[in-house]
Amino acid sequence: MxxxxxxxxxxxxxxxxxxxxxxxxxxxxxxxxxxxxxxxxxxxxxxxxxxxxxxxxxxxxxxxxxxxxxxxxxxxxxxxxxxxxxxxxxxxxxxxxxxxxxxxxxxxxxxxxxxxxxxxxxxxxxxxxxxxxxxxxxxxxxxxxxxxxxxxxxxxxxxxxxxxxxxxxxxxxxxxxxxxxxxLDDLRIADFGTRRRHSYLWQDWAVQAMIEGLGDRFLGTSNCRIAMQREVEAIGTNAHELPMVYSALAQSDAELRQAPYDVLADWHEEHEGNLRIILPDTYGSDGFLQGAPDWLAGWTGIRIDSGDPATGAEAAIQWWKDRGEDPTKKLVIFSDGLDVDKIEELHRQFVGRVRTSFGWGTLLTNDFKGLAPNDGLAPFSLVCKAVEADGRPTVKLSDNPNKAMGPSNEIERYKRVFGVGTQKALEVEV
CATH class of the missing domain: 3.20.140.10 (nicotinate phosphoribosyltransferase)
Structure with missing residues (x-):
C-alpha cells in the first residue's frame, strides 16, 4: 500500500x-x-x-x-x-x-x-x-x-x-x-468522489478501504482508472449536462419543454438495464415526472441529486405506483451530499420499499474537516459546468434553488416553461 x-x-x-x-x-x-x-x-x-x-x-x-x-x-x-x-x-x-x-x-x-x-x-x-x-x-x-x-x-x-x-x-x-x-443489511454503495477528491492517491486508498471493509456491498467506483487497476466495476450513468445543452439548443418553448425527454429517448436507444436511470431534477423533479412519457416508467430507476432526498424518493415511489409499476423492483440512487448519518437514515427509511443504492462522493474522498490547521482542508463546493451551447446560455434549476445556474432572465423563463413554483432552499455544502 x-x-x-x-x-x-x-x-x-x-x-x-x-x-x-x-x-x-x-x-x-x-x-x-x-x-x-x-x-x-x-x-x-x-x-x-x-x-x-x-x-x-x-x-x-x-x-x-x-x-x-x-x-x-x-x-x-x-x-x-x-x-x-x-x-x-x-x-x-x-x-x-x-x-x-x-x-x-x-x-x-x-x-x-x-x-x-x-x-x-x-x-x-x-x-x-x-x-x-x-x-x-x-x-x-x-x-x-x-x-x-x-x-x-x-x-x-x-x-x-x-x-x-x-x-x-x-x-x-x-x-x-x-x-x-x-x-446496514443489503447496503449497495459506490464511490462517486472523483470530482472533488482530496487527491488521486487518497481516492485510490478510499476505494481499497471500501473493498476490504464492505466486500460485495461495495458496488464499484466512478473512476475508470481506479476501476481498471483495482478490478472493480466502473459505475455511472448520465448527468445534468445532457438536458442542459439539449435545452439550450431548443428554438421554442415547446421544444424546450420536450428537450429533457429527447435526451432520454436518445439514451434509451443506446442503453438498457441499470443504465436506464432517470435524473429528473435538472428543471424540477415534480414537473418532470408529471410530464414524463409512459415509457419512462418502465426504466430501471431514478437518481436523486438535489432537494430533500426522502421527499424525492417518496415522489418517485408514488409516480411508479400511479403508472402500475412495482416500486420494490425499482432502483433509487441517492447521490447528493451524502455522509454516513444520511446514508443510514435513508437506507432504513426505504429498505424493502425500493431497491436503494448510494453514490458516496465528497465526504468519502475528501473529508479532512477538522484535521488541518485553520480547517484548511475542509471540503468545498466547486463545479465545472456547460454554460453555453451554440452561443445560447444553459440553465439548471435543480430541486434546490441554491444550485440554480444561468442568466436570471433565462432562469425565470425556464421556471415558467417547466412550471416550477416555490422551492425550498437547502444549504450546499459539497
Whole structure:
C-alpha cells in the first residue's frame, strides 16, 4: 500500500502528476461522451469553472504557473494501449463492447483542446470552448487538479510527522464510517468522489478501504482508472449536462419543454438495464415526472441529486405506483451530499420499499474537516459546468434553488416553461 504521507511530502515528484490518464475520470462522462459523439458531435459548447464557496479564494492559494503546468500535462495525455483494450473489451453493466469502434477510434486519437485561464477577484476563471465531445472531457480533470492543488497549498506548510499524523487520523475517520456502514443489511454503495477528491492517491486508498471493509456491498467506483487497476466495476450513468445543452439548443418553448425527454429517448436507444436511470431534477423533479412519457416508467430507476432526498424518493415511489409499476423492483440512487448519518437514515427509511443504492462522493474522498490547521482542508463546493451551447446560455434549476445556474432572465423563463413554483432552499455544502 502506498505511503501517502511520504508521497505528499515529496509531492513535487514527476511521478505524481495530479491527473495521470484520460480515463482518470468518471465513467458517466465517457458514456455521455459517446452519446454526444453520436447525436450532437458538431455542437459548440463552453464549460466554465464555478466556485460556490467564495470564501475559498483559489487564486490566492494556488500558484498560476503550477496550475498551468498541471493543465498542460493533461493536454499531453492520450489513451494507453492497455486503457484502450480495457474500454474496448471489458464488460460494463453486463454488456461487452459498451464503447463502439467509431467512438474508440476517435477517443484513441484525442488530445484535449486548449483552455483559457485568468485571475479575477481572488478566483480563477477557467473556461474550455470547442466541440462538445472534446471539451466535456475537461470537466473532471479540471476539478481534480484544482481540488488537489488547493490541498497541496495547505499541506506544503506541514512537516513530515504532521503529515503522517494527519493521514493516520483521516484513515481512522474513514474506517470508522465504513464500520458503521457494515451494520446496514443489503447496503449497495459506490464511490462517486472523483470530482472533488482530496487527491488521486487518497481516492485510490478510499476505494481499497471500501473493498476490504464492505466486500460485495461495495458496488464499484466512478473512476475508470481506479476501476481498471483495482478490478472493480466502473459505475455511472448520465448527468445534468445532457438536458442542459439539449435545452439550450431548443428554438421554442415547446421544444424546450420536450428537450429533457429527447435526451432520454436518445439514451434509451443506446442503453438498457441499470443504465436506464432517470435524473429528473435538472428543471424540477415534480414537473418532470408529471410530464414524463409512459415509457419512462418502465426504466430501471431514478437518481436523486438535489432537494430533500426522502421527499424525492417518496415522489418517485408514488409516480411508479400511479403508472402500475412495482416500486420494490425499482432502483433509487441517492447521490447528493451524502455522509454516513444520511446514508443510514435513508437506507432504513426505504429498505424493502425500493431497491436503494448510494453514490458516496465528497465526504468519502475528501473529508479532512477538522484535521488541518485553520480547517484548511475542509471540503468545498466547486463545479465545472456547460454554460453555453451554440452561443445560447444553459440553465439548471435543480430541486434546490441554491444550485440554480444561468442568466436570471433565462432562469425565470425556464421556471415558467417547466412550471416550477416555490422551492425550498437547502444549504450546499459539497
Amino acid at each position: 502506498v505511503d501517502i504521507a511520504t508521497r505528499v511530502w515529496n509531492h513535487k515528484w514527476k511521478i505524481d502528476p495530479i491527473v495521470r490518464s484520460l480515463i482518470d475520470t468518471d465513467f458517466y462522462k465517457l458514456l455521455m461522451c459517446q452519446s454526444v459523439f453520436r447525436n450532437k458531435p458538431n455542437t459548440t459548447v463552453t464549460f466554465s469553472l464555478i466556485n460556490r464557496s467564495q470564501d475559498v479564494r483559489l487564486a490566492e492559494l494556488i500558484d498560476e504557473g503550477e496550475l498551468r503546468e498541471q493543465l498542460d500535462h493533461i493536454r499531453s495525455l492520450s489513451l494507453s494501449r492497455g486503457e484502450s483494450t480495457w474500454l474496448r473489451g471489458n464488460t460494463f453493466y453486463g454488456k461487452r463492447q459498451m464503447f463502439r469502434p467509431d467512438f474508440m477510434e476517435w477517443f484513441e486519437a484525442l488530445r484535449l483542446p486548449d483552455y483559457h485561464l485568468e485571475k479575477k477577484n481572488g478566483q480563477y476563471e477557467l473556461t474550455f470552448e470547442g466541440s462538445w465531445p472534446e471539451v466535456m472531457l475537461w470537466e473532471i480533470p479540471a476539478l481534480a487538479v484544482l481540488m488537489e492543488l488547493r490541498g497541496r497549498a495547505v499541506l506544503k506548510h506541514m512537516g513530515r510527522f504532521e503529515l503522517q499524523v494527519l493521514y493516520a487520523r483521516a484513515m481512522t475517520k474513514l474506517w470508522g464510517k465504513i464500520e458503521r456502514l457494515r451494520e
